[in-house]
Amino acid sequence: MKPMEQYKQDFITFMVRCRALTFGDFVTKSGRKTPFFINTGSYTTGEQLGRLGEFYAQALWSNVGDGFDVLFGPAYKGIPLAVATAIALAKRHQFSIPCCFNRKEAKDHGEGGSVIGHKVADGERIAIIDDVVTAGTSVKESIALLRKMADVTFSALVVSVDRMERGATAKSALAEIRETFGIRTLAIVTLEEIVNFLYGRDIDGSVVIDAAVKDRIDAYRKQYGCEE
Secondary structure, eight states, rough: OOOOHHHHHHHHHHHHTTSSSSEEEOOOTSSSSEEEEGGGGGOOSSHHHHHHHHHHHHHHHHHHTHHHHOEEEEETHHHHHHHHHHHHHHHHHHOOOEEEEEEEEEEEEETTTTEEEEEOOOEEEEEEOOOOOOHHHHHHHHHHHHHHSSSSEEEEEEEEEEBBOSSSSSSSHHHHHHHHOOOEEEEEEHHHHHHHHHHHEEEEESSSBBBHHHHHHHHHHHBOOOOO
16 A cells, blocks of 8 residues: 555644544535544634645646646635635645635625736636546536636635545546546545544544544445546
8 A cells, every 4th residue: 555645644643633534424515424524614713724735736836736726615615715825835735826715605896806816818728626526516516616707727726625535426436526527636635544443543632533433434435436
């Protein structure tokens, strides 16, 4: 098995300490009962958001390099993620690029329009920054919106965690987006990487995933896991 990159290990530990990754009894928006929950809304301090942006930036830089011109964050959770990633790219990788994000409803006064920040132009390559994709609705809406504005291409979609479960078909939502739009899809970490790293591991005096929790995750993946 290929060793996990250090930034992935650090990100998993970071999620646990920020309580953005928790284990218990939860229900997803789609109605699935899940033994784990990922909530990027748990990153609330300046320090946490700064580090979060660095992890997104590292995932992008490691996989795409400088092969994109603009960052886009779908409203609402994608907005701070895109901003934090843009700052981290400039600070850590000396790669300063613009970012933008959409409104839920178009504005008919002031500057107007549906997008705030950089105005996309023909020929630009866009990287979409989002939290966790389940059905992929916001990403699909974002792609349609940006294509109406200009003749753009999409370099990548980056999310924090690939839940590795079925979307509308037997494939994952990320795989469906990749095949439908021809966009590269990336996750800082996958569920499998999370389980492999945390199983039996003590973090701050507590084992995060013990045998009972792992059994529940395995059962969930057996029921809802995707074909990849």
